[in-house]
Amino acid sequence: MEKQRRTNDGKSPDRKILLEVGENGVAVITINRPPLNLLSVDVLLSLKENIEEAMRKDNVKAIVITGSRGNFSAGFDVTAFGGNQQTKTQSELGFMSIEFITDTLEAARKPIVAAVEGLALGGGFEIALACHARISTSTSKLGLPELQYGILPGLGGTQRLPRLVGLPKSLEMILMSKRVSGEEACNMCLVDAISPPDLLLGSACQWALDILECRRPWLISLCRTDRLAPLAEARKLLHSARAQIQKQNPNVIHPLVCIDVIEHGILCGPRNGLWKEAEALHELRQSDSCRSLVHVFFAKQSTSKIPGITDMGLLPRKINKVAILCGSLMSSRIATALVLANHYVIMKYIDQNSLQNGVDRVKANLEGHFKEGRMTQEHYKKACTLLKGVLSYDSFKDVDLVIEDVPDIVSLKQQSFADLDECCLPHCIFASTTCIVNLDWIGEKMEPCREIVGIHFFSAPSVTDLLEVVRTERTSPQVIVDLLNFGRRIQRTPIVVQNVTGFAVRRMCFPYLQAAMLFVEHGADVYQIDKALTSFGMKLGPFRMIDQDRFQSASVRDVKFLETFPDTSYKSNLIPIMMKNNREGESTFQGFYTYNDKGEASPDPEISKYIEMARSMSGITIKSKLATLSDGEIVEMILFPALNEACRMISEAIIVKSSDLDVASVLGMGFPGYRGGIIFWSHSVGSTYICSKLEEWSKEYGEFFKPCAYLVERASKRSSLGMQIKQAKSPL
Ligand SMILES: C[C@H](O)CC(=O)SCCNC(=O)CCNC(=O)[C@H](O)C(C)(C)COP(=O)(O)OP(=O)(O)OC[C@H]1O[C@@H](n2cnc3c(N)ncnc32)[C@H](O)[C@@H]1OP(=O)(O)O
Numbered sequence: 001m002e003k004q005r006r007t008n009d010g011k012s013p014d015r016k017i018l019l020e021v022g023e024n025g026v027a028v029i030t031i032n033r034p035p036l037n038l039l040s041v042d043v044l045l046s047l048k049e050n051i052e053e054a055m056r057k058d059n060v061k062a063i064v065i066t067g068s069r070g071n072f073s074a075g076f077d078v079t080a081f082g083g084n085q086q087t088k089t090q091s092e093l094g095f096m097s098i099e100f101i102t103d104t105l106e107a108a109r110k111p112i113v114a115a116v117e118g119l120a121l122g123g124g125f126e127i128a129l130a131c132h133a134r135i136s137t138s139t140s141k142l143g144l145p146e147l148q149y150g151i152l153p154g155l156g157g158t159q160r161l162p163r164l165v166g167l168p169k170s171l172e173m174i175l176m177s178k179r180v181s182g183e184e185a186c187n188m189c190l191v192d193a194i195s196p197p198d199l200l201l202g203s204a205c206q207w208a209l210d211i212l213e214c215r216r217p218w219l220i221s222l223c224r225t226d227r228l229a230p231l232a233e234a235r236k237l238l239h240s241a242r243a244q245i246q247k248q249n250p251n252v253i254h255p256l257v258c259i260d261v262i263e264h265g266i267l268c269g270p271r272n273g274l275w276k277e278a279e280a281l282h283e284l285r286q287s288d289s290c291r292s293l294v295h296v297f298f299a300k301q302s303t304s305k306i307p308g309i310t311d312m313g314l315l316p317r318k319i320n321k322v323a324i325l326c327g328s329l330m331s332s333r334i335a336t337a338l339v340l341a342n343h344y345v346i347m348k349y350i351d352q353n354s355l356q357n358g359v360d361r362v363k364a365n366l367e368g369h370f371k372e373g374r375m376t377q378e379h380y381k382k383a384c385t386l387l388k389g390v391l392s393y394d395s396f397k398d399v400d401l402v403i404e405d406v407p408d409i410v411s412l413k414q415q416s417f418a419d420l421d422e423c424c425l426p427h428c429i430f431a432s433t434t435c436i437v438n439l440d441w442i443g444e445k446m447e448p449c450r451e452i453v454g455i456h457f458f459s460a461p462s463v464t465d466l467l468e469v470v471r472t473e474r475t476s477p478q479v480i481v482d483l484l485n486f487g488r489r490i491q492r493t494p495i496v497v498q499n500v501t502g503f504a505v506r507r508m509c510f511p512y513l514q515a516a517m518l519f520v521e522h523g524a525d526v527y528q529i530d531k532a533l534t535s536f537g538m539k540l541g542p543f544r545m546i547d548q549d550r551f552q553s554a555s556v557r558d559v560k561f562l563e564t565f566p567d568t569s570y571k572s573n574l575i576p577i578m579m580k581n582n583r584e585g586e587s588t589f590q591g592f593y594t595y596n597d598k599g600e601a602s603p604d605p606e607i608s609k610y611i612e613m614a615r616s617m618s619g620i621t622i623k624s625k626l627a628t629l630s631d632g633e634i635v636e637m638i639l640f641p642a643l644n645e646a647c648r649m650i651s652e653a654i655i656v657k658s659s660d661l662d663v664a665s666v667l668g669m670g671f672p673g674y675r676g677g678i679i680f681w682s683h684s685v686g687s688t689y690i691c692s693k694l695e696e697w698s699k700e701y702g703e704f705f706k707p708c709a710y711l712v713e714r715a716s717k718r719s720s721l722g723m724q725i726k727q728a729k730s731p732l
Contacts, residue, residue, distance in 0.1 A: 017046040018068070019054060025061035026205040027054035031124075036074035037067040039123045041092045047127075048100045055108060062208035063108070065131060066115040066201060067124070072140070075122020078149055081285045082294035094278025097155045102274060106130040106220055111211035115204035116140050116182065117197055126155035129164065132211055132218050134191040135204040136182035142190070143179035149297065150290035150674060152258040154281035159265045159273040160221040165190050167229055167237050171262075175241060175255055189227075192216075222270045231266070238263050251537050252674050254284050288684075292676030296666055299659035299677065303495045304484045306656050309477040316485030317427070317478070319400045320344060325416055326354070327406035330433065330459050332361035334403060337457075339366065339383045340375070341490040346399065347389045359389040393423040401429045401486070403455060408436040408556070417452070418445035429479055431455040435506060436560060439472045439499050453479050456503055457492075458668060459549075466667035467492035468503045493667055495660045501564040502557075504655050505668030508678065509545070510561050510569070511641035511704075512669065516542035517572040518701060519637060521615050523622035524629060526592055527603045532634035539670025542638060544601060547591035551575060551584040568645075570704040574614040581610065637697065639678070640690055642669075644708055646678055647721055651710035658722035679722045691715035 018030040029050050031037040047065075054060045067073050105112060105127070114120075114128035116136040125142050128134050136142070144153045144161065152158060153174065161170040165188045172178055185191040195203040210216040228234065238259055245255045257280050265273020284290055304310060322338055323346040324331050331347065338345045339362065347362070349355035363384060370380040388395070396402070402424060404416055413432065420430060431453050432442055443452040454470025467487040471480060480496060487494030497503045502510060516529050530541025546554065554575065562569045578584070578591065585591035586599065593601035615622070629637070646661045655661055662677020675681040682690060691707045692715075698705035707715070714721055 016043050017050045019050045021054070021057065021060055022205065024205060024209065025059060026208055027057070027060040027063045028201065028205070029054065029063060029065050030068050031065070031073050032068040034069040035071065036119065037071050037124065038074055038077040040077050040080065041096065044096045044100060044123075048096075048104055051104055051108065051112070055110060060110065062110050062205070062212050063112040064115050064201065064204045064208055065112060065127065066204070067117070067120075070197075071118035072114070072116045072120040072128065073124025074119045075124045075145070076154075078294050078297060081149055081151055082291040093154050093281060094275075097278055098271075098274050101127065101130045101155050102222065102271075106132075106222060111208045111218060113204045113208040113211070115200050116142065116191065117200055121179070122146055122153065122157075123155045126153060126157045126160070129160040129221055130156060132220070133207050133216065134185075135193050135195050135200060135207055136185060136191040137197050137200055138181065138183040138186075138194050140182035140185075141179045142182065142185050143177065144174050145177040145179070147175060147255055147258065148177050148293060150252070150254050150287055150293040151284045152254060152261060152277065152280055154277060156222070156274055156277065158258060158261045158277050159270045161190075162262055162266070163224040163227060163270070164221055166227040167234055167262075171237065171241050171259075174258060174262075175245065222274075228266065234266050235263070249537075250535075251672065252289055254287070254289060257284060289674040292674050292680060295659075295676045295680050296662060296673045299662045299680075300493050300667075302657065303493055303660055303663055304488065306480065306484075306496055309480050309496075310484070312477055314478050314481045316482050317400070319429070319482065319486050319489075321346070321399050322401045322403060323348060323396055323399045325402065325404045325406050325420075326358050329361070330457060331405045332358050332365065333459070334405065334433070334457055335362045335387065336365040337490045337492075339386045340369070342382075342386065343490075344386050345388070346395055347387070348393070348396075349389065349391060352391065355389040355391060359387060362387055393419060396420070396423045396428075397425060399424055399428055401431060401482075404430070404432045404434075404442075408434055410437050410441055413437055413442040414445045417443050417450075421446040421450055429453065429482060431483070433457060435503060436556060439470060440474070443474060451475055451479050453483060454499060454503070455483065458505070465491070465493055466505065466664065467494045468505065468664075469494050469496045470499050470503055471496055472499045493663060495664055496656050497660075498652075498654045500652070500654055501560055504649060504661065504664040506557065507649060507654070508642045508645050508661070508665060509669055510557075511645045512638060513542045513546055514570040514572065514704065515638045515641040517574050517614075518570045518704065519626060519634075520611055521572060521574065521618060521620050522701070523624065523626040524634070525627070526607055526611070528629075528631075529634055529638065532631035533638060535631055536635045536639075537672030537675060543592035545670075546575070547585040547593055547595075547601070549585060551579050551591070567703060568648075568706070568708075570702070572614060573617045574610065577610050577613050577617075583610070636685075636693060640694055640697075641705060643678055643682055643690060643721070644694055644705075644711055647711040647714070648708045650679075650721070650723060651708065682721045686718075687711065687715040687721055688718055690721075 016033055018032050019027055021027045054063050112131045114131040114134045116128055116134055117140055120128050120140060120142045122145060125144060144157045146153045169188055182191060182194055186194050207216060211218050242256060242259055261277045261280050264276045321344040324335055326347050326349050335345045335347050347358050349358055366380055366383050369375045402420055406412055406416055432439060433455060435456055439452055439454045451474045452472050453475045456468035456470060458466055469483045484494050520526055526543050530543050533541040562571055583590040586595050589595045592607055594604045595601055649655055650658050658679050662680050665671035665678035666673045671678055691711050694705045694707040
């Protein structure tokens with residue numbers, strides 16, 4: 001086999017792209033930036049050079065493009081997007097898409113086949129789409145996640161994917177950033193054949209030679225029209241996609257721009273579509289949304305980097321078998337997430353009836369996943385076998401992690417942990433889901449050498465991606481490393497927080513909800529507040545958020561907050577009054593809204609009666625100016641108190657880095673990702689302005705609004721609110 005020694009300009013070998021010509025006359029070109037083979041303009045230029053070199057060589061009959069060390073390519077390095085890039089690279093991407101991907105690669109006079117293993121995402125996938133055929137392993141992951149960064153596929157994906165799989169599937173993959181496996185891709189004719197990993201390269205080479213010998217079709221993706229719907233139907237599909245986007249996310253434009261680009265290609269031809277795509281990418285990559293979403297991507301990645309812990313060289317221990325001490329509906333949700341991630345799960349209950357109900361709930365959840373096409377039948381059957389319901393501790397001997405989810409009664413929890421101490425091996429990690437009982441108390445009856453960690457899942461359906469890992473006085477770095485890894489495996493983004501009331505998310509949510517109640521008692525309108533916040537981009541306004549939670553548990557938490565933070569809390573009587581009147585939120589069909597059996601919320605004029613009662617109990621008089629607030633003013637009045645609390649958490653080192661609060665706010669509070677999270681957003685507002693508004697409101701409405709010392713200090717220096725945090729070390 002002839003290996004590339006020099007590039008065509010005579011310089012030393014370019015290691016980002018490798019070129020080898022086999023005896024069979026197939027040049028194998030390998031994207032070689034392991035582990036992910038990320039792309040950059042330089043990598044693409046080098047790929048172009050290598051393809052041109054292979055085209056010139058007489059001994060090369062066909063070409064296979066692949067990636068090194070088990071991944072094709074995870075796409076562009078996203079640091080190239082979001083406003084920090086140089087002008088040169090901006091225009092180069094459009095050039096790459098047309099001059100290279102289309103006019104060099106796709107138009108090549110020798111067949112080019114992609115051999116796809118592992119990840120083929122974004123620009124990586126787009127290279128494969130432009131090849132004349134694609135051979136993949138069954139477990140590869142293919143997709144176009146660009147919309148997650150406020151941009152659109154920029155190497156021809158908007159034009160080629162619809163031509164290969166049709167509009168409905170391509171819209172689903174592009175607009176929802178949906179990844180498909182190699183097998184699914186084969187079923188939708190997106191890849192031409194599946195091959196085991198060890199035979200992949202050979203199969204791809206043979207396929208390329210078969211194309212040359214006319215035994216296989218030589219397909220140019222961009223020229224295909226057979227999968228495109230007739231024009232009227234296509235327009236209808238695009239119209240309904242636009243309507244759905246506008247309904248779900250009225251503040252962002254990039255999905256709409258993407259749909260326009262797809263439509264342009266259908267109406268004016270794919271080459272025009274490519275030019276439009278290049279122009280759109282150039283615009284979008286400089287947008288605030290892109291900058292914010294790229295920030296969120298890296299903030300999520302960095303939650304698992306804990307100075308002084310994850311840099312100690314500790315390796316995560318394997319967690320195979322997990323036991324849950326079940327006591328709530330949440331237990332079944334946790335068990336579902338665990339079996340989906342292939343963990344053996346023991347669900348322990350105290351009676352047969354609850355056991356049966358709990359196990360049935362998990363099975364129903366799994367069935368739901370299967371019916372919605374989110375798992376294969378094989379995976380569904382396997383997941384069901386991973387689950388076992390028990391009434392005793394007999395099978396706890398080989399458990400690696402116990403998640404205690406029993407009711408929030410200190411003595412009950414202490415006894416549970418004392419029992420576990422007796423029947424679990426020393427390596428077993430003990431975790432509790434409580435956010436009410438102090439984690440430092442619940443292990444008091446255990447051996448002192450045993451560790452305890454908090455593992456806080458979220459019950460609201462809108463908050464399923466986040467996991468708070470709570471560091472107690474009895475949590476070692478090893479356990480943190482184990483749980484960070486475990487969190488990622490069960491598809492959660494873990495953030496490490498200190499053991500304080502509310503941890504990070506609830507502590508920010510509490511003032512968010514309290515501010516809303518304070519202003520309503522002073523005369524603002526419930527539904528206008530919710531509307532203003534959702535128009536800003538919050539998933540739920542504060543009152544819908546309260547309704548979604550169970551009032552019973554929310555009020556227990558409120559009491560705890562008021563006890564812990566008496567000086568910075570606002571005591572509203574609204575929730576207790578509503579509970580007395582059997583309005584306990586969505587689960588009872590009545591809260592601040594009324595709900596039909598589909599869960600649809602409608603405003604209820606009756607609510608003013610309860611607000612009036614709360615107002616008179618607190619002796620508050622209405623401030624008429626609150627009835628005429630603009631949406632912008634409402635957003636500030638509700639979000640600045642949450643920001644104030646976020647600042648307290650930074651100064652108290654409750655989280656590891658301030659960007660963790662961005663992640664917590666986006667994943668845990670429904671803060672819009674395209675604004676980058678609560679701290680990132682505050683940079684655009686300015687600490688001085690935030691501080692002055694809080695000072696103004698504290699004079700008018702009381703101490704609840706008083707800016708914390710950290711915020712005052714940052715404002716006095718006109719500094720941003722984020723900063724490096726030095727965390728107190730656990731004694732272990
Ligand atoms: C013009 C084109 O159309 C535009 C594009 O191509 S946009 C880019 C499309 N690609 C993506 O969105 C991929 C994003 N990345 C991911 O989803 C995941 O990282 C992954 C599935 C590729 C790998 O996951 P996993 O194996 O768990 O590794 P993970 O820890 O996430 O990543 C490893 C490192 O690579 C970095 N990384 C991953 N993808 C990256 C990307 N696209 N850009 C920059 N850095 C990236 C991570 O930040 C991490 O860095 P660190 O070691 O300093 O923390």
